[in-house]
Amino acid sequence: MIAIFSDTHSSDGHELEGEALNAAREADTVVHAGDFTSEAALEAFQKECATLFPVHGNADSAAIRERLPTARVVEAGGVRFAVTHRRDGGEMGLAMFGRSRDADVVVSGHTHRPTVIETEDCLLLNPGSHAQPRGHRPGFAVLEESEVGLEGEIREPDGTLVESFEIPQK
Template sequence: MTRIAIFSDTHSTVGHELEGEALTAAREADVVIHAGDFTSAAALEAFREECDRLFAVHGNADSGAVRDRLPEARVLEEAGVRFAVTHRREGGEVGLSMFGRSRGADVVVSGHTHHPTVVDVEDCLLLNPGSHAQPRGHRPGFAVLEAVADGTGLEGEIREPDGTLVESFDVAGTV
Protein backbone atom coordinates (compact mmCIF):
# COMPACT_ATOMS: atom_id res chain seq x y z
CA MET A 1 0.00 0.00 0.00
CA THR A 2 1.47 3.36 -1.04
CA ARG A 3 2.01 6.01 1.62
CA ILE A 4 2.83 9.63 0.70
CA ALA A 5 3.94 12.32 3.16
CA ILE A 6 3.71 16.00 2.15
CA PHE A 7 5.54 18.94 3.74
CA SER A 8 6.26 22.61 3.02
CA ASP A 9 7.86 25.70 4.51
CA THR A 10 10.62 24.23 6.65
CA HIS A 11 12.41 27.59 6.93
CA SER A 12 15.49 26.18 8.62
CA THR A 13 19.19 26.85 8.44
CA VAL A 14 20.19 23.70 10.33
CA GLY A 15 17.95 20.74 9.48
CA HIS A 16 14.52 19.36 8.70
CA GLU A 17 12.83 20.41 11.99
CA LEU A 18 10.78 17.19 11.90
CA GLU A 19 9.58 15.67 15.16
CA GLY A 20 6.93 13.30 16.45
CA GLU A 21 4.44 11.95 13.92
CA ALA A 22 5.84 14.23 11.20
CA LEU A 23 9.27 12.58 11.50
CA THR A 24 7.70 9.11 11.53
CA ALA A 25 5.66 9.95 8.42
CA ALA A 26 8.75 11.13 6.53
CA ARG A 27 10.70 8.01 7.47
CA GLU A 28 7.91 5.54 6.69
CA ALA A 29 6.55 7.09 3.48
CA ASP A 30 7.16 5.50 0.11
CA VAL A 31 7.26 9.03 -1.33
CA VAL A 32 7.81 12.44 0.29
CA ILE A 33 6.71 15.64 -1.46
CA HIS A 34 8.03 19.02 -0.28
CA ALA A 35 6.49 22.23 -1.66
CA GLY A 36 9.50 24.46 -1.07
CA ASP A 37 11.07 26.91 1.35
CA PHE A 38 13.61 24.57 2.90
CA THR A 39 15.57 27.85 3.15
CA SER A 40 19.00 26.19 3.36
CA ALA A 41 20.90 23.37 1.70
CA ALA A 42 21.31 21.86 5.19
CA ALA A 43 17.52 21.56 5.54
CA LEU A 44 17.22 20.00 2.06
CA GLU A 45 19.97 17.47 2.84
CA ALA A 46 18.41 16.62 6.21
CA PHE A 47 15.14 15.78 4.42
CA ARG A 48 16.98 13.66 1.87
CA GLU A 49 18.63 11.71 4.70
CA GLU A 50 15.22 10.86 6.22
CA CYS A 51 13.37 9.98 2.98
CA ASP A 52 13.84 7.19 0.48
CA ARG A 53 12.19 9.16 -2.37
CA LEU A 54 11.94 12.94 -2.12
CA PHE A 55 10.20 15.04 -4.78
CA ALA A 56 10.68 18.72 -3.99
CA VAL A 57 10.48 22.17 -5.53
CA HIS A 58 12.15 25.38 -4.42
CA GLY A 59 10.30 28.27 -2.84
CA ASN A 60 10.73 32.03 -2.70
CA ALA A 61 12.79 31.94 0.53
CA ASP A 62 15.21 29.24 -0.61
CA SER A 63 18.92 29.99 -0.89
CA GLY A 64 20.68 29.97 -4.24
CA ALA A 65 22.16 26.58 -3.36
CA VAL A 66 18.66 25.10 -2.99
CA ARG A 67 17.30 26.86 -6.08
CA ASP A 68 20.15 25.45 -8.16
CA ARG A 69 19.22 21.90 -7.11
CA LEU A 70 15.41 21.98 -7.33
CA PRO A 71 12.88 22.96 -10.01
CA GLU A 72 10.21 25.63 -9.53
CA ALA A 73 7.47 23.10 -10.36
CA ARG A 74 7.19 19.38 -11.01
CA VAL A 75 4.68 16.64 -11.77
CA LEU A 76 4.67 13.09 -10.43
CA GLU A 77 2.31 10.14 -10.42
CA GLU A 78 1.83 7.83 -7.46
CA ALA A 79 -0.91 5.30 -6.68
CA GLY A 80 -2.90 6.33 -9.75
CA VAL A 81 -2.94 10.00 -8.76
CA ARG A 82 -1.18 12.81 -10.66
CA PHE A 83 0.38 15.52 -8.45
CA ALA A 84 1.50 18.96 -9.65
CA VAL A 85 3.81 20.61 -7.11
CA THR A 86 4.70 24.29 -6.79
CA HIS A 87 5.50 26.62 -3.92
CA ARG A 88 3.04 29.32 -4.89
CA ARG A 89 1.13 30.75 -7.84
CA GLU A 90 -0.21 34.21 -8.42
CA GLY A 91 -3.99 34.31 -8.41
CA GLY A 92 -4.66 32.18 -5.32
CA GLU A 93 -7.05 29.27 -5.81
CA VAL A 94 -7.75 30.22 -9.43
CA GLY A 95 -4.04 30.38 -10.25
CA LEU A 96 -3.36 27.06 -8.52
CA SER A 97 -6.32 25.44 -10.27
CA MET A 98 -5.08 26.67 -13.67
CA PHE A 99 -1.58 25.38 -12.82
CA GLY A 100 -3.04 21.96 -12.03
CA ARG A 101 -5.35 21.87 -15.03
CA SER A 102 -2.48 22.69 -17.40
CA ARG A 103 -0.60 19.67 -16.03
CA GLY A 104 -3.53 17.25 -15.89
CA ALA A 105 -3.25 17.03 -12.10
CA ASP A 106 -5.63 15.39 -9.67
CA VAL A 107 -3.90 17.20 -6.78
CA VAL A 108 -2.03 20.50 -6.69
CA VAL A 109 0.41 20.67 -3.78
CA SER A 110 1.54 24.14 -2.74
CA GLY A 111 2.99 25.96 0.23
CA HIS A 112 3.89 29.57 0.99
CA THR A 113 0.95 30.53 3.22
CA HIS A 114 1.90 28.22 6.13
CA HIS A 115 -1.85 27.57 6.43
CA PRO A 116 -2.88 23.90 6.19
CA THR A 117 -5.82 23.75 3.77
CA VAL A 118 -7.66 21.41 1.43
CA VAL A 119 -9.91 22.93 -1.23
CA ASP A 120 -11.85 20.81 -3.69
CA VAL A 121 -12.16 22.81 -6.91
CA GLU A 122 -13.97 21.68 -10.02
CA ASP A 123 -11.23 19.56 -11.58
CA CYS A 124 -8.64 18.96 -8.83
CA LEU A 125 -7.86 19.13 -5.15
CA LEU A 126 -5.72 22.00 -3.84
CA LEU A 127 -3.59 20.84 -0.91
CA ASN A 128 -1.38 23.01 1.26
CA PRO A 129 0.10 20.96 4.12
CA GLY A 130 0.99 24.09 6.10
CA SER A 131 4.29 24.32 7.93
CA HIS A 132 5.29 21.79 10.56
CA ALA A 133 8.15 24.04 11.70
CA GLN A 134 6.89 27.64 11.44
CA PRO A 135 3.08 27.80 11.40
CA ARG A 136 3.03 31.64 11.66
CA GLY A 137 -0.27 31.91 13.49
CA HIS A 138 -1.83 28.80 11.92
CA ARG A 139 -1.90 25.24 13.15
CA PRO A 140 1.37 23.42 12.37
CA GLY A 141 0.78 20.81 9.70
CA PHE A 142 1.85 18.14 7.27
CA ALA A 143 -0.18 15.71 5.16
CA VAL A 144 -0.23 11.94 4.84
CA LEU A 145 -2.02 10.08 2.04
CA GLU A 146 -2.51 6.32 1.73
CA ALA A 147 -3.73 4.28 -1.20
CA VAL A 148 -7.29 3.00 -0.90
CA ALA A 149 -7.37 -0.81 -0.78
CA ASP A 150 -9.40 -1.11 -4.01
CA GLY A 151 -6.90 1.10 -5.89
CA THR A 152 -9.41 3.87 -6.70
CA GLY A 153 -7.49 6.75 -5.13
CA LEU A 154 -6.06 8.00 -1.86
CA GLU A 155 -7.31 8.79 1.61
CA GLY A 156 -5.58 11.78 3.14
CA GLU A 157 -5.19 13.64 6.38
CA ILE A 158 -3.58 16.86 7.46
CA ARG A 159 -2.06 16.35 10.89
CA GLU A 160 -0.13 18.37 13.44
CA PRO A 161 3.40 17.08 14.23
CA ASP A 162 2.07 15.41 17.41
CA GLY A 163 -0.46 13.45 15.32
CA THR A 164 -3.55 15.57 16.06
CA LEU A 165 -5.96 15.37 13.12
CA VAL A 166 -6.63 18.71 11.40
CA GLU A 167 -8.68 17.52 8.39
CA SER A 168 -9.47 14.35 6.39
CA PHE A 169 -10.04 14.19 2.64
CA ASP A 170 -10.22 11.77 -0.31
CA VAL A 171 -8.55 11.94 -3.71
CA ALA A 172 -9.94 10.06 -6.71
CA GLY A 173 -7.25 8.90 -9.09
CA THR A 174 -7.49 9.28 -12.84
CA VAL A 175 -4.08 8.08 -14.01
Protein backbone atom coordinates (compact mmCIF):
# COMPACT_ATOMS: atom_id res chain seq x y z
CA MET A 1 0.00 0.00 0.00
CA ILE A 2 1.07 3.58 -0.71
CA ALA A 3 -0.23 6.41 1.49
CA ILE A 4 0.01 10.07 0.46
CA PHE A 5 -0.27 13.10 2.72
CA SER A 6 0.32 16.85 2.59
CA ASP A 7 -0.08 20.04 4.58
CA THR A 8 0.17 18.82 8.17
CA HIS A 9 0.87 22.36 9.51
CA SER A 10 1.70 21.32 13.05
CA SER A 11 4.01 22.71 15.69
CA ASP A 12 4.16 19.55 17.76
CA GLY A 13 3.12 16.30 16.02
CA HIS A 14 1.86 14.44 12.97
CA GLU A 15 -1.84 15.22 13.61
CA LEU A 16 -2.76 11.79 12.22
CA GLU A 17 -5.84 10.03 13.56
CA GLY A 18 -8.22 7.22 12.64
CA GLU A 19 -7.76 5.69 9.20
CA ALA A 20 -5.11 8.26 8.29
CA LEU A 21 -2.93 7.07 11.17
CA ASN A 22 -3.57 3.42 10.25
CA ALA A 23 -2.60 4.11 6.63
CA ALA A 24 0.65 5.83 7.64
CA ARG A 25 1.56 2.91 9.88
CA GLU A 26 0.58 0.12 7.45
CA ALA A 27 1.81 1.55 4.14
CA ASP A 28 4.92 0.16 2.48
CA THR A 29 5.58 3.63 1.08
CA VAL A 30 4.44 7.00 2.46
CA VAL A 31 4.77 10.20 0.43
CA HIS A 32 4.34 13.65 2.00
CA ALA A 33 4.03 16.71 -0.25
CA GLY A 34 5.31 19.23 2.29
CA ASP A 35 4.25 21.76 4.90
CA PHE A 36 4.97 19.81 8.05
CA THR A 37 5.79 23.29 9.45
CA SER A 38 7.95 22.03 12.34
CA GLU A 39 10.70 19.50 12.88
CA ALA A 40 8.51 17.92 15.59
CA ALA A 41 5.81 17.22 12.98
CA LEU A 42 8.33 15.76 10.51
CA GLU A 43 9.93 13.56 13.17
CA ALA A 44 6.54 12.37 14.43
CA PHE A 45 5.66 11.35 10.85
CA GLN A 46 8.99 9.54 10.48
CA LYS A 47 8.29 7.53 13.65
CA GLU A 48 4.93 6.30 12.30
CA CYS A 49 6.07 5.35 8.78
CA ALA A 50 8.22 2.44 7.65
CA THR A 51 9.39 4.36 4.56
CA LEU A 52 8.71 8.10 4.21
CA PHE A 53 9.49 10.17 1.10
CA PRO A 54 8.85 13.82 2.01
CA VAL A 55 9.52 17.15 0.32
CA HIS A 56 9.42 20.56 1.97
CA GLY A 57 6.72 23.14 1.43
CA ASN A 58 6.51 26.91 1.54
CA ALA A 59 5.43 27.00 5.22
CA ASP A 60 8.19 24.71 6.46
CA SER A 61 10.84 26.01 8.82
CA ALA A 62 14.42 26.62 7.69
CA ALA A 63 15.48 23.47 9.57
CA ILE A 64 13.07 21.35 7.50
CA ARG A 65 14.12 23.06 4.26
CA GLU A 66 17.71 22.06 5.04
CA ARG A 67 16.69 18.42 5.58
CA LEU A 68 14.24 17.88 2.72
CA PRO A 69 14.33 18.42 -1.04
CA THR A 70 11.97 20.74 -2.91
CA ALA A 71 11.04 17.89 -5.28
CA ARG A 72 11.76 14.19 -5.69
CA VAL A 73 10.83 11.15 -7.75
CA VAL A 74 9.53 8.00 -6.03
CA GLU A 75 8.91 4.67 -7.74
CA ALA A 76 6.39 2.43 -5.99
CA GLY A 77 3.78 -0.09 -7.07
CA GLY A 78 5.06 -0.01 -10.64
CA VAL A 79 4.30 3.72 -10.89
CA ARG A 80 6.61 6.74 -11.05
CA PHE A 81 5.59 9.63 -8.78
CA ALA A 82 7.00 13.15 -9.10
CA VAL A 83 6.50 14.93 -5.77
CA THR A 84 6.49 18.67 -5.09
CA HIS A 85 4.62 20.99 -2.77
CA ARG A 86 3.50 23.38 -5.49
CA ARG A 87 4.41 24.64 -8.94
CA ASP A 88 3.74 27.99 -10.56
CA GLY A 89 1.42 27.67 -13.53
CA GLY A 90 -1.32 25.60 -11.88
CA GLU A 91 -2.36 22.40 -13.62
CA MET A 92 -0.18 23.11 -16.65
CA GLY A 93 2.86 23.76 -14.45
CA LEU A 94 2.29 20.54 -12.53
CA ALA A 95 1.80 18.55 -15.73
CA MET A 96 5.03 19.99 -17.17
CA PHE A 97 6.83 19.14 -13.92
CA GLY A 98 5.58 15.56 -14.26
CA ARG A 99 6.48 15.32 -17.93
CA SER A 100 10.02 16.54 -17.23
CA ARG A 101 10.42 13.67 -14.75
CA ASP A 102 8.69 11.02 -16.88
CA ALA A 103 6.10 10.63 -14.10
CA ASP A 104 2.85 8.72 -14.17
CA VAL A 105 1.56 10.75 -11.21
CA VAL A 106 2.38 14.21 -9.87
CA VAL A 107 1.77 14.54 -6.14
CA SER A 108 1.39 18.08 -4.83
CA GLY A 109 -0.10 19.92 -1.90
CA HIS A 110 -0.46 23.60 -0.98
CA THR A 111 -4.16 24.14 -1.76
CA HIS A 112 -5.43 21.88 1.06
CA ARG A 113 -8.12 20.71 -1.41
CA PRO A 114 -8.28 16.98 -2.26
CA THR A 115 -8.08 16.82 -6.05
CA VAL A 116 -7.54 14.25 -8.80
CA ILE A 117 -7.08 15.57 -12.35
CA GLU A 118 -6.27 13.46 -15.40
CA THR A 119 -4.08 15.23 -17.93
CA GLU A 120 -2.74 14.04 -21.25
CA ASP A 121 0.63 13.18 -19.70
CA CYS A 122 -0.05 12.17 -16.10
CA LEU A 123 -2.45 12.14 -13.19
CA LEU A 124 -2.32 15.15 -10.85
CA LEU A 125 -3.00 14.13 -7.26
CA ASN A 126 -3.40 16.47 -4.31
CA PRO A 127 -4.41 14.50 -1.20
CA GLY A 128 -5.58 17.65 0.58
CA SER A 129 -4.76 18.20 4.23
CA HIS A 130 -5.58 15.60 6.86
CA ALA A 131 -5.06 18.16 9.64
CA GLN A 132 -5.98 21.64 8.36
CA PRO A 133 -8.44 21.44 5.47
CA ARG A 134 -9.09 25.21 5.46
CA GLY A 135 -12.69 25.01 4.29
CA HIS A 136 -12.23 21.87 2.19
CA ARG A 137 -12.79 18.25 3.11
CA PRO A 138 -9.86 16.85 5.09
CA GLY A 139 -7.99 14.26 3.06
CA PHE A 140 -5.22 11.79 2.41
CA ALA A 141 -4.76 9.23 -0.37
CA VAL A 142 -4.28 5.46 -0.32
CA LEU A 143 -3.22 3.45 -3.37
CA GLU A 144 -3.23 -0.34 -3.65
CA GLU A 145 -1.90 -2.57 -6.40
CA SER A 146 -4.54 -4.19 -8.60
CA GLU A 147 -4.70 -6.13 -11.87
CA VAL A 148 -4.87 -2.87 -13.86
CA GLY A 149 -2.14 -0.95 -11.99
CA LEU A 150 -2.99 1.04 -8.87
CA GLU A 151 -6.44 1.71 -7.49
CA GLY A 152 -6.55 4.86 -5.44
CA GLU A 153 -8.87 6.60 -3.05
CA ILE A 154 -8.86 9.94 -1.37
CA ARG A 155 -10.34 9.50 2.09
CA GLU A 156 -11.12 11.64 5.08
CA PRO A 157 -9.18 10.73 8.25
CA ASP A 158 -12.21 8.77 9.53
CA GLY A 159 -12.17 6.63 6.37
CA THR A 160 -15.03 8.35 4.51
CA LEU A 161 -14.46 8.06 0.75
CA VAL A 162 -13.95 11.37 -1.06
CA GLU A 163 -12.97 10.12 -4.54
CA SER A 164 -11.76 6.96 -6.30
CA PHE A 165 -9.34 6.78 -9.23
CA GLU A 166 -7.13 4.35 -11.17
CA ILE A 167 -3.57 4.58 -12.39
CA PRO A 168 -3.01 2.01 -15.15
CA GLN A 169 0.39 0.38 -15.46
CA LYS A 170 2.22 1.26 -18.62
